[in-house]
Amino acid sequence: MSGYTAPHCGSLRASDDGREVELYGWVARRRDHGGVTFIDLRDRWGAVQVVLRHADAQLRLEYVVRVRGKVSLRPKGSENPKIATGQVEVVAEELEVISESEPPPFPIEDAEEADEKTRLEYRYLDLRRPRMTRMLQLRNRVNRVIRDYMEEREFIEVETPILTRSSPSGARDFLVPSRLHPGEFYALPQAPQMLKQLLMVSGIQRYYQIARCFRDENLRADRQPEFTQLDLEMSFCDEEDVFALVEGLFARLWKETIGVDIAVPFPRLDIKESFLRYGTDKPDLRYALEIADLGEALGDTRAVIFRSVLDGGGVVRGLAVPGGRDMSRRELDELVTLAKGAGGQGLAWVPGGTLDKHLAADEVAAIKRLTGAGEADLVLIAADRRRKAETVMGLVRQEIARRRKLIREGEWRFLWINPTYLFEEDDQGHLTYAHHPFTRPFAEDMPFVEERPYDVRAHAYDIVCNGYELGGGSLRIYDPAMQERVFQLLGMPLDLIRERFGTLLTAFTYGVPPHGGIAPGIDRIVMMLGGTDNIRDVIAFPKTQSMADLMLGAPSEVDQSQLDELQVKVVARKKPDS
RNA sequence: GGUCCCGUGGUGUAGCCUGGCCAAACACGCGGCCCUGUCAAGGCCGAGAACGCCGGUUCGAAUCCGGUCGGGACCGCCA
Numbered sequence: 314m315s316g317y318t319a320p321h322c323g324s325l326r327a328s329d330d331g332r333e334v335e336l337y338g339w340v341a342r343r344r345d346h347g348g349v350t351f352i353d354l355r356d357r358w359g360a361v362q363v364v365l366r367h368a369d370a371q372l373r374l375e376y377v378v379r380v381r382g383k384v385s386l387r388p389k390g391s392e393n394p395k396i397a398t399g400q401v402e403v404v405a406e407e408l409e410v411i412s413e414s415e416p417p418p419f420p421i422e423d424a425e426e427a428d429e430k431t432r433l434e435y436r437y438l439d440l441r442r443p444r445m446t447r448m449l450q451l452r453n454r455v456n457r458v459i460r461d462y463m464e465e466r467e468f469i470e471v472e473t474p475i476l477t478r479s480s481p482s483g484a485r486d487f488l489v490p491s492r493l494h495p496g497e498f499y500a501l502p503q504a505p506q507m508l509k510q511l512l513m514v515s516g517i518q519r520y521y522q523i524a525r526c527f528r529d530e531n532l533r534a535d536r537q538p539e540f541t542q543l544d545l546e547m548s549f550c551d552e553e554d555v556f557a558l559v560e561g562l563f564a565r566l567w568k569e570t571i572g573v574d575i576a577v578p579f580p581r582l583d584i585k586e587s588f589l590r591y592g593t594d595k596p597d598l599r600y601a602l603e604i605a606d607l608g609e610a611l612g613d614t615r616a617v618i619f620r621s622v623l624d625g626g627g628v629v630r631g632l633a634v635p636g637g638r639d640m641s642r643r644e645l646d647e648l649v650t651l652a653k654g655a656g657g658q659g660l661a662w663v664p665g666g667t668l669d670k671h672l673a674a675d676e677v678a679a680i681k682r683l684t685g686a687g688e689a690d691l692v693l694i695a696a697d698r699r700r701k702a703e704t705v706m707g708l709v710r711q712e713i714a715r716r717r718k719l720i721r722e723g724e725w726r727f728l729w730i731n732p733t734y735l736f737e738e739d740d741q742g743h744l745t746y747a748h749h750p751f752t753r754p755f756a757e758d759m760p761f762v763e764e765r766p767y768d769v770r771a772h773a774y775d776i777v778c779n780g781y782e783l784g785g786g787s788l789r790i791y792d793p794a795m796q797e798r799v800f801q802l803l804g805m806p807l808d809l810i811r812e813r814f815g816t817l818l819t820a821f822t823y824g825v826p827p828h829g830g831i832a833p834g835i836d837r838i839v840m841m842l843g844g845t846d847n848i849r850d851v852i853a854f855p856k857t858q859s860m861a862d863l864m865l866g867a868p869s870e871v872d873q874s875q876l877d878e879l880q881v882k883v884v885a886r887k888k889p890d891s
Numbered sequence: 892g893g894u895c896c897c898g899u900g901g902u903g904u905a906g907c908c909u910g911g912c913c914a915a916a917c918a919c920g921c922g923g924c925c926c927u928g929u930c931a932a933g934g935c936c937g938a939g940a941a942c943g944c945c946g947g948u949u950c951g952a953a954u955c956c957g958g959u960c961g962g963g964a965c966c967g968c969c970a
Binding site for chain 1: 893894895897898901902903919920921925926927928929930931932933961962963964965966967968969970
């Protein structure tokens with residue numbers, strides 16, 4: 314069999330006219346005219362028309378065949394401009410069926426998408442579809458461009474363990490029981506965070522890794538339990554170095570995969586402003602809609618719904634919908650459902666809503682002014698606790714853009730969310746770290762950390778494009794006094810610090826370079842480049858929303874003997890809280 | 892933990908709101924026959940689903956109700 318050196322079905326062109334070739338591939342389509350039969354023979358590179366004049370073999374779709382024959386220009390007028398090989402055809406002289414195929418459970422073509430459940434069960438067939446093959450090739454290309462780019466800048470790829478120890482970020486760990494240490498567990502890495510910092514102490518200076526990461530959290534359209542990051546870290550750098558490095562990488566990726574020039578440097582946006590204006594920390598800037606804070610306009614309002622929220626420390630936010638006066642009651646109700654589905658109280662609107670009779674004229678005027686609403690516009694309003702109001706308005710903003718076709722397709726609006734802030738409030742209203750406890754604060758903000766801890770900025774940054782968070786990172790603390798101060802502010806007891814971060818802190822006593830890094834998510838990058846909003850499209854063997862692998866049947870029960878060996882006992886089977 | 896959408900032959904859809912005309916329609920695929928230039932080939936013939944599962948309402952359910960399982964989107968979660 315000489316398929317390895319044989320020409321590819323999808324690569325034949327007019328210049329191959331007259332060539333004797335041997336082709337291997339799958340029967341993608343068959344057009345039987347009795348005396349003459351055409352088949353489209355498909356391989357990874359595409360498909361070419363094969364002409365069979367004495368078809369004695371019974372060919373069915375997806376049969377694997379070998380064809381020997383001569384490439385020739387198609388007869389005048391029968392060229393097919395729709396396909397890359399459309400100028401030529403291969404006149405078969407010899408045909409061999411290598412492997413037969415049952416009719417596939419769904420058509421192996423791009424035109425019609427089968428139910429995703431079936432696609433995942435027969436993923437190996439789904440990946441035969443040209444669209445999916447293209448996604449895998451795109452992903453490969455992205456990985457190669459990344460490696461080229463990083464190597465050129467003298468980064469070296471270092472592999473870190475998959476069987477590791479729980480890391481200091483906040484997600485749930487996947488655990489692996491240890492046979493040799495009964496009752497103890499490895500954790501799969503949520504990210505190689507601590508290890509890459511240790512590599513900086515090792516003097517690697519420029520590290521990167523195309524690293525698999527694992528987080529046992531609930532899934533979304535752009536989230537899988539295992540995913541891949543370009544994990545990188547560098548010594549003796551500041552934020553500008555990281556920004557320039559990453560901007561250069563993205564420019565190169567976009568250029569070399571889809572031929573697009575993107576504008577660098579990327580603009581920067583303070584995270585608080587992002588939440589205020591866009592209701593999210595990953596704004597899509599391909600449309601202009603901006604949210605306004607209406608607290609100022611309603612300071613003395615007698616409208617009860619606003620009064621109670623504002624008095625309770627909540628906020629009122631509004632968004633002008635361009636031409637929104639034409640929205641139907643039904644459409645507005647759907648938006649209210651959206652808001653409630655997100656846990657909000659609902660939505661109000663002016664004019665035309667029940668609010669009209671409760672608001673003073675000057676309040677309506679102020680609302681219009683703050684949101685920039687014109688005569689034909691409708692202002693949608695959410696009143697709630699700050700975080701909730703922002704989430705709701707962010708979703709509404711997105712939905713309005715979608716429905717009213719305000720998204721400028723084809724644009725790539727990259728930006729940095731920077732600066733961010735060191736601390737956040739947790740559920741109990743206590744101070745906690747927004748990123749991880751090694752994130753470097755702005756030194757000049759530290760003097761007021763006691764009075765206004767939430768205003769202390771951090772040298773941390775997220776890269777965002779078209780509404781997707783593509784990665785995040787920070788500069789790290791390398792000064793022991795600063796580190797101690799942060800731990801102290803977090804109120805972390807010494808033994809907890811020692812237990813969780815002891816290795817790193819000890820390492821830092823042996824000469825630590827200032828360092829920082831970032832970790833762009835490769836799956837999402839490929840999603841963007843591949844023009845899909847489904848992360849499963851860019852992963853060869855993904856899991857469902859309930860974390861099942863429908864093809865392999867994972868997770869599964871295991872033999873009792875395996876559990877015995879691990880000294881693991883299943884106590885009860887009940888649905889977990891999620 | 893919550894909200895929402897979906898589940899009909901191998902595949903994609905229609906029917907479901909307004910129960911009976913639905914042992915369910917159409918297209919592709921599948922089986923057979925015809926056809927020497929098509930490319931979503933075409934023509935003729937044929938097989939194939941009691942409508943995810945369980946229960947209820949009803950004289951009667953794919954259609955209504957409840958539960959359950961599975962897939963998907965989102966909030967919480969991931970930070």
